[in-house]
Amino acid sequence: MGNAVITVAGKGGVGKTSISAAIVRQLVRDHPEARILAIDADPAVGLATALAVQVKETIDDIRKAITASGEEDKSKKTAIELLGESKFRIFDAMVEQDGFAFLAVGRPEAAGCYCSINSYLKAVISMVSDEFDYVVIDGEAGIEQVNRRVMERVTHLILVTDPSKKGTQVIQTIKKVADELVMYKAIGVIINRLNDPQVARYIDTGGIPVLSEIPDDKNLALCDVQGRSVMELPDDSNLVLGVQRALKALGIA
Numbered sequence: 222m223g224n225a226v227i228t229v230a231g232k233g234g235v236g237k238t239s240i241s242a243a244i245v246r247q248l249v250r251d252h253p254e255a256r257i258l259a260i261d262a263d264p265a266v267g268l269a270t271a272l273a274v275q276v277k278e279t280i281d282d283i284r285k286a287i288t289a290s291g292e293e294d295k296s297k298k299t300a301i302e303l304l305g306e307s308k309f310r311i312f313d314a315m316v317e318q319d320g321f322a323f324l325a326v327g328r329p330e331a332a333g334c335y336c337s338i339n340s341y342l343k344a345v346i347s348m349v350s351d352e353f354d355y356v357v358i359d360g361e362a363g364i365e366q367v368n369r370r371v372m373e374r375v376t377h378l379i380l381v382t383d384p385s386k387k388g389t390q391v392i393q394t395i396k397k398v399a400d401e402l403v404m405y406k407a408i409g410v411i412i413n414r415l416n417d418p419q420v421a422r423y424i425d426t427g428g429i430p431v432l433s434e435i436p437d438d439k440n441l442a443l444c445d446v447q448g449r450s451v452m453e454l455p456d457d458s459n460l461v462l463g464v465q466r467a468l469k470a471l472g473i474a
């Protein structure tokens with residue numbers, strides 16, 4: 222198989238970050254020889270915390286620096302061209318630890334529009350994807366990044382919802398947009414925090430295949446409180462088992 226670019230998307234607060242971190246954990250264990258990159262593309266910057274990574278420099282920092290240098294440059298190159306020329310800076314910003322590389326998009330300070338950082342992010346994903354066997358992207362909540370074609374190169378789209386109607390509506394909207402804009406190979410849903418199996422039959426994913434259902438995970442709650450990495454979750458914790466099932470269903474594990 223070629224490289225896999227896995228994106229995790231869904232409504233805010235449903236568990237995208239925890240699931241992305243658990244996917245990284247699983248890939249590191251299943252494929253110790255593989256080159257694995259985790260990208261924190263959520264401006265809320267949770268993946269770094271979930272994986273206990275100390276971020277050195279973000280894509281947004283690099284964007285600002287090269288935009289500033291571009292303004293002094295009389296050759297009128299576009300910022301994305303400049304970014305291509307400073308590819309080494311992106312690789313330099315990656316933190317290597319526990320068997321994976323990590324890159325954060327950062328939190329653009331200018332209020333309002335993330336369009337510009339999103340077009341950088343898209344360029345960065347294309348630029349770095351070929352250098353890794355697996356890329357795992359923890360996306361921003363909602364449809365914006367899919368809509369702006371940031372996720373164009375994604376091969377596996379994992380939609381996360383909780384059992385709420387709002388959650389399932391968001392994943393159906395993301396799927397609709399992705400069907401037009403993303404050439405994904407596989408798509409599926411993880412239903413997170415589903416504690417009552419009786420509730421499952423009322424959940425309407427709009428025909429999107431369910432990859433796995435994950436009940437509340439006590440170990441994750443403990444990790445959260447103690448600020449420990451999801452990499453340290455025990456093998457039998459609900460999140461780990463649910464992510465294993467999902468990766469298997471997608472043909473990745």
Ligand SMILES: Nc1ncnc2c1ncn2[C@@H]1O[C@H](COP(=O)(O)OP(=O)(O)OP(=O)(O)O)[C@@H](O)[C@H]1O
Pocket residue numbers: 232233234235236237238239240263265267362413414435436437438439441442445459460
């Ligand atoms: N299966 C689970 N069991 C217990 N706690 C969970 C589970 N899934 C997520 N949580 C907790 O719910 C909270 C939100 O999860 P997480 O940050 O992963 O969601 P998110 O979708 O990435 O949120 P955001 O959209 O804000 O980035 C966290 O405190 C996380 O530990």
